Amino acid sequence: MKKIHHDIEFTVLRKKLKNTGSIEEKISLLEQLVTLQPRNPKNLALRRKYREEMDTLRLKKTSKKSVTVSPYDGIHYKRLMVIIGEANTGKSTLLNRLTGGDVEIKDTPYTTYKPEVQMMIVKGVSIQVVEVPALFLGDTDTAKYRFIRNADVICICVKSRDEYDSSFKKLMKYSIIPVNEPLSAEKKQQKAGTEIVEKPAMVATWDPNIEVPDFIVLDINDKDSVSDRIYELFNIKRIFLALHGEIQEHPRVFPAEQEVTVYDLLNSLDKRLIKRFKRAKIIHNNPSVPDTQSAGFEYTLNDGDMVEIISS
Ligand SMILES: Nc1nc2c(ncn2[C@@H]2O[C@H](COP(=O)(O)OP(=O)(O)OP(=O)(O)O)[C@@H](O)[C@H]2O)c(=O)[nH]1
Ligand SMILES: [Mg+2]
Known part of the structure; x- marks a missing residue:
């Protein structure tokens, strides 16, 4: 008998839910609905749906509360x-x-x-x-x-x-x-x-x-x-990269004090490049060293260097 009573109660609350507009009231009705144990399979299916609806509304309510108003919040940057x-x-x-x-x-x-x-x-x-x-x-x-x-x-x-x-x-x-x-x-x-x-x-x-x-x-x-x-x-260091013969417009940027070898550069790009690496062609930014030079993994790069990766 008790279970039948739950089905009736379920229907009453369901009608109330249909007629309310306020989030608080909806949540309160849903809280009551999900604790009932109806026997009618249709009501049981509905109860599952109500549980989800209740979670969504609760989330909506809390996220409304914690809305941030600082105009600085949405500004993302690297530098x-x-x-x-x-x-x-x-x-x-x-x-x-x-x-x-x-x-x-x-x-x-x-x-x-x-x-x-x-x-x-x-x-x-x-x-x-x-x-x-x-x-x-x-x-x-x-x-x-x-x-x-x-x-x-x-x-x-x-x-x-x-x-x-x-x-x-x-x-x-x-x-x-x-x-x-x-x-x-x-x-x-x-x-x-x-x-x-x-x-x-x-x-x-x-x-x-x-x-x-x-x-x-x-x-x-x-x-x-x-x-x-x-x-x-x-205080940064830029390494320009040439892939497939084309110099990329924006360099890779590292802290100036960090030692960056050809290996470090490849590692920061795509590890697959390490496997296929044959040699690197360096075009120096520094005028005191020869213009172009061939280099291996250990070569230490300087600010403004351009690196062309020759891979197998
Ligand atoms: N003394 C001087 N004032 C200038 C010069 N060039 C522009 N100004 C004036 O300085 C005023 C303020 O310039 P803004 O760049 O708007 O200054 P701001 O710091 O952004 O001002 P707020 O956003 O109002 O805080 C402008 O009205 C310019 O007319 C200049 O060469 N010398
Ligand atoms: Mg201003």
Whole structure:
């Protein structure tokens, strides 16, 4: 008798479920439905379906709760440079110069109100460049500073020496210390947790008279000098590859301090290349060594070298 009662109860709840629109009520009805033990095979099949529906709705409800609102969340990168500074310091101007972007530039401060994401190619290496909305006094946007902590290189735009000092203080508050040099291998390991992180940095300005102790200060309009400095601060090594006689446009990138042999290169590409390897033809970037040279597995590659793999 009890089981028959469950079938009736099941039908009643099922009708209620059909007529409700709210997620909470639906979940509550489904929770009751799945605990019933109907005998009718049709109801049993339905119960299975309801169990799945309940899981889906629960998931929907929790994921709605944990929705993140930081505009920085969706920005993924391998190499990231951020342009930061107070309002109206030429951040967008520099971003557009470097990347060919078309970000809005205006006399009024705080024109850039959300992170502007662009891409630049330096010596064949792609780098994501993001203008972070202006830093300001009393700024409590922790997502913004967390994003800066995760950057590889920062460029601080300033209109005056004082502005550099106040930007520096704001960074310090979040334990970010700009440094005028690339990071050592050891320091690269520093994770963006709560501890102090050092960031290779440069200062960019319109005013040629501004000096910042210990820092290279560059002209915002001098795209080439800024690009060169960016490359230095990333501290990387590029190996260009030629496969089937064609040089690939984008090089493989390694940390500058890492020793990269022909073997390491093949290993990072496709292990099958190791098996078929006969020799490598190296075309040097370095003018002091003979132009082309034949090399084996152990040969150590330098920044800018081009490698053609001869395989069987
Ligand atoms: N002093 C000086 N100002 C310039 C020069 N070139 C442009 N500006 C002005 O600087 C203003 C700000 O430039 P933006 O590149 O928008 O500066 P921003 O730092 O991105 O500004 P926000 O996004 O508002 O924080 C612009 O209105 C330009 O007119 C220059 O060579 N010297
Ligand atoms: Mg701007």
